[in-house]
Amino acid sequence: MSELLQIQRPLPPSLHAMKTSCVNCSMHQLCLPMGLDDSDMNRLDQIIGRRRRVARGESLYRMDDPFRNLYAIRLGHFKTYQFNAGGEQQITGFQMAGELMGMDAISTDKHHCDVAALEDSEVCEIPFQRLEELFGMIPMLLRHFHRIMSQEITREQNAMLLLGNMRAEQRFAAFLINLSSRYAARGYSSTSFQLRMSREDIGNYLGLTIESISRLVSKFRKLGWLGVDKREIQLLDPVRIKALAAGTETCPMA
Amino acid sequence: MSELLQIQRPLPPSLHAMKTSCVNCSMHQLCLPMGLDDSDMNRLDQIIGRRRRVARGESLYRMDDPFRNLYAIRLGHFKTYQFNAGGEQQITGFQMAGELMGMDAISTDKHHCDVAALEDSEVCEIPFQRLEELFGMIPMLLRHFHRIMSQEITREQNAMLLLGNMRAEQRFAAFLINLSSRYAARGYSSTSFQLRMSREDIGNYLGLTIESISRLVSKFRKLGWLGVDKREIQLLDPVRIKALAAGTETCPMA
DNA sequence: CGCTTATTTGAACTTTTTCAAGTCTGGTGG
DNA sequence: CCACCAGACTTGAAAAAGTTCAAATAAGCG
Numbered sequence: 001m002s003e004l005l006q007i008q009r010p011l012p013p014s015l016h017a018m019k020t021s022c023v024n025c026s027m028h029q030l031c032l033p034m035g036l037d038d039s040d041m042n043r044l045d046q047i048i049g050r051r052r053r054v055a056r057g058e059s060l061y062r063m064d065d066p067f068r069n070l071y072a073i074r075l076g077h078f079k080t081y082q083f084n085a086g087g088e089q090q091i092t093g094f095q096m097a098g099e100l101m102g103m104d105a106i107s108t109d110k111h112h113c114d115v116a117a118l119e120d121s122e123v124c125e126i127p128f129q130r131l132e133e134l135f136g137m138i139p140m141l142l143r144h145f146h147r148i149m150s151q152e153i154t155r156e157q158n159a160m161l162l163l164g165n166m167r168a169e170q171r172f173a174a175f176l177i178n179l180s181s182r183y184a185a186r187g188y189s190s191t192s193f194q195l196r197m198s199r200e201d202i203g204n205y206l207g208l209t210i211e212s213i214s215r216l217v218s219k220f221r222k223l224g225w226l227g228v229d230k231r232e233i234q235l236l237d238p239v240r241i242k243a244l245a246a247g248t249e250t251c252p253m254a
Numbered sequence: 255m256s257e258l259l260q261i262q263r264p265l266p267p268s269l270h271a272m273k274t275s276c277v278n279c280s281m282h283q284l285c286l287p288m289g290l291d292d293s294d295m296n297r298l299d300q301i302i303g304r305r306r307r308v309a310r311g312e313s314l315y316r317m318d319d320p321f322r323n324l325y326a327i328r329l330g331h332f333k334t335y336q337f338n339a340g341g342e343q344q345i346t347g348f349q350m351a352g353e354l355m356g357m358d359a360i361s362t363d364k365h366h367c368d369v370a371a372l373e374d375s376e377v378c379e380i381p382f383q384r385l386e387e388l389f390g391m392i393p394m395l396l397r398h399f400h401r402i403m404s405q406e407i408t409r410e411q412n413a414m415l416l417l418g419n420m421r422a423e424q425r426f427a428a429f430l431i432n433l434s435s436r437y438a439a440r441g442y443s444s445t446s447f448q449l450r451m452s453r454e455d456i457g458n459y460l461g462l463t464i465e466s467i468s469r470l471v472s473k474f475r476k477l478g479w480l481g482v483d484k485r486e487i488q489l490l491d492p493v494r495i496k497a498l499a500a501g502t503e504t505c506p507m508a
Numbered sequence: 509c510g511c512t513t514a515t516t517t518g519a520a521c522t523t524t525t526t527c528a529a530g531t532c533t534g535g536t537g538g
Numbered sequence: 539c540c541a542c543c544a545g546a547c548t549t550g551a552a553a554a555a556g557t558t559c560a561a562a563t564a565a566g567c568g
Contacts, residue, residue, distance in 0.1 A: 082415055086501025090415040104411060106404035112411065132397070136390060143386070149403045150360035156410035157358060157366065161336055161344040163417035164461040168556070199515065207418040209557055214516050230515090230565080247340025422524070453547065463525060468548050484533085484547090 020051045020074070020124075030098035030185065031072050032126070032144065040138050047134060049125040054078075054117040060101070062114045067105035069125045073097045076121020077196040080113045081204075091205040093155070094118070094197060096182060102128075103149055118196040163207045166247070171206045172216045173245040176226075180235060191238055195231040223252065274305045274328070274378075284352035284439065285326050286380070286398065294392045301388060303379040308332075308371040314355070316368045321359035323379045327351045330375020331450040334367045335458075345459040347409070348372070348451060350436060356382075357403055372450040417461045420501070425460045426470045427499040430480075434489060445492055449485040477506065 022033040022041045033041045051074060054060050060071060063083065073095055080101065081091040092113060095101055104112040106128070135142040162174050184190035195202070203213040220226035225241055227234030235241055243249035276287040276295045287295045305328060308314050314325060317337065327349055334355065335345040346367060349355055358366040360382070389396040416428050438444035449456070457467040474480035479495055481488030489495055497503035 082411060084415055084501045088419055088501060090418045092411045092414050103404055104407045107401045107408060108404075112408050132393075135396065136393070139386075139390070142389065142396075146403075147361045149400075149407070150357055150362075153358045153403070153406050153410065154361060154366050156407065156414060157336060157346045160346050160410060160413050160417060161338055163414060164344045164458070165342050166338075198513095204418070210515080211517085211558080212556060214514095215556095218516075247338045247342060464547080465526080465549085466524065469524095472548075 021045045022048075025074060027072075027074065027098035027186075032070075032100060032141070032148065034144050035140055036138065036144075040141065043134060043138065044141065047127060047130040049127050052123050052125050054121045054123060056117055056119045056121075058117050060115040060117065060123065061111050063111055065111045067102065067109045067111055067128065069127050070100055070102040070131065071115075071123040071125060072100050074122040074124055077118040078115050078121060079118055079197060079201060079205075080115050082113045089204060091201055093159070094179075094201075094205065097186065100148055100152075103152055118201075167251075168206075168208055168212055168216060169219070169251040170244055170247060171208065172202075172213070172220070173241045173251075175202065175206055176233070176235065177238075177242050177245045180238065191235040193233055195233055219251075275299045276302075279328060281326075281328065281352035281440075286324075286354060286395070286402065288398050289394055290392065290398075294395065297388060297392065298395065301381060301384040303381050306377050306379050308375045308377060310371055310373050310375075312371050314369040314371065314377065315365050317365055319365045321356065321363045321365055321382065323381055324354055324356040324385065325369075325377040325379060326354050328376040328378055331372040332369050332375060333372055333451060333455060333459075334369050336367045343458060345455055347413070348433075348455075348459065351440060354402055354406075357406055372455075421505075422460075422462055422466055422470060423473070423505040424498055424501060425462065426456075426467070426474070427495045427505075429456065429460055430487070430489065431492075431496050431499045434492065445489040447487055449487055473505075 022028050022031070022036075022045045023038060025031070028034065028041065033044050036044065049069065052060075052071075054076070060078065075097055077097075078095040078101065079091050080093045080095065081089050083089055095115075101115055101123075102111065131145075135145065158178075162171050166174065179193060179195075180190045183193050197205075199213045199217070200210045203210045206213070208216075217226070217228055220241075221228050223237075225235070225237040227236050240249065244251055276282050276285070276290075276299045277292060279285070282288065282295065287298050290298065303323065306314075306325075308330070314332065329351055331351075332349040332355065333345050334347050334349065335343050337343055349369075355369055355377075356365065385399075389399065412432075416425050420428065433447065433449075434444045437447050451459075453467045453471070454464045457464045460467070462470075471480070471482055474495075475482050477491075479489070479491040481490050494503065498505055
């Protein structure tokens with residue numbers, strides 16, 4: 001919560017002037033334009049409202065905001081979270097470059113969650129109405145859109161599996177492996193990366209307390225599975241962590 | 255698990271001969287054809303492969319089966335569940351008439367979960383490829399399809415909220431209220447219905463053990479909130495249960 | 509530097525699970 | 539019709555896993 005209240009620093013304007021288009025974007029083989037030829041990609045480009053910056057801790061949209069746009073992440077990281085009537089928060093996901101946000105709003109024309117930037121980030125605003133018009137003209141785009149929505153469903157089913165029947169160690173291992181493979185898909189190291197979220201956020205996402213996360217970090221470090229320096233993480237024994245995440249191996253006790 | 259192994263009784267053939275079409279289906283205002291006029295509804299009807307019966311305990315499709323069809327439930331109830339590499343099961347949802355299954359398979363062309371009938375049931379088989387062809391011709395159908403997928407995402411986010419930060423009583427209350435409102439939407443009683451799934455299934459879905467579910471049932475019964483006769487349920491104090499589910503009120507201790 | 513926030517760690521406490529018996533029900537065969 | 543069996547469900551007591559509470563560090567930011 002407190003992250004949201006902090007002072008928001010604007011980004012330098014130089015970034016904004018930078019040529020931004022799907023064709024030039026390093027994410028275009030992961031993002032919505034995946035598989036489109038240059039001409040179709042340009043058509044998609046043309047409907048994109050603007051590239052919008054979101055400073056760390058700033059909110060991109062909030063629950064119940066009217067739904068007009070999907071957002072593709074160009075740069076940075078976000079978290080999506082919900083509140084229940086009692087005011088308790090649940091983080092439903094962490095998003096990174098190339099991922100699409102806002103699809104949960106299509107059914108009711110209202111956003112169902114809040115989205116906040118975990119670091120200074122940049123998104124492409126995609127007016128959904130105009131995207132729908134393109135669907136009729138670019139079948140490939142429609143198919144890919146369906147794949148992305150389907151992927152989102154799968155992603156959340158995996159989260160249910162995690163929350164529903166994994167023990168703490170397994171959840172944390174699954175969390176690390178998930179990040180690892182997503183960084184790998186983006187061409188980054190799969191064994192060495194920075195956590196963009198706080199321990200509290202991790203705990204919230206995994207259905208555990210911040211103290212439990214802290215203990216898990218220590219435990220994995222002591223086992224020699226993990227190198228930890230603040231939020232800088234190294235998977236020293238990815239095979240072991242993967243096996244733990246998959247449930248084919250259990251965690252040695254303290 | 256054991257439910258899957260029982261003897262499967264075929265349905266009487268008379269049912270099969272019955273005229274089945276979207277226009278005549280009582281679910282058409284909840285299901286895929288929602289909002290279509292008769293002519294478009296007929297076009298949808300024409301692509302529907304067949305109405306298929308699934309006996310209680312029988313499986314409609316399994317994880318890793320090739321994806322060809324979506325399935326709309328005409329009649330009955332289903333559960334969808336996943337396994338992790340370690341072989342542990344997690345039920346990701348219970349589906350009832352008018353709901354669409356299989357959307358998680360679009361992204362990889364393989365089903366991501368198993369689906370089993372909780373009672374003798376009947377589904378409409380919707381060849382996805384042909385459905386995609388229709389999307390180009392019936393924009394309304396496409397829009398509604400997007401809404402349904404979006405709803406599925408929302409549904410799962412709610413499940414994450416449930417699994418991630420509710421205590422046992424709240425989970426169970428939320429589960430009951432969820433069923434209640436879905437029956438209400440179908441014109442059935444919102445306070446009196448039959449559980450189609452075993453206590454074990456409920457526990458698995460809610461991330462609790464069967465014993466915990468049993469204790470919760472007893473507790474709610476003793477509090478006078480619930481009338482229970484085997485799987486027959488009556489919500490005697492829906493307001494209280496709703497408040498508990500929403501997190502605006504807590505459960506009195508035993 | 510001084511303050512606020514993030515993280516770690518220990519110990520007591522809760523919640524839920526696990527283990528171990530029962531009970532109840534429907535179906536089967538005598 | 540009734541005894542018997544298998545599966546589903548209930549209940550109690552002990553154990554385990556995490557949480558909560560409390561306190562100490564450490565880090566980031568003006």
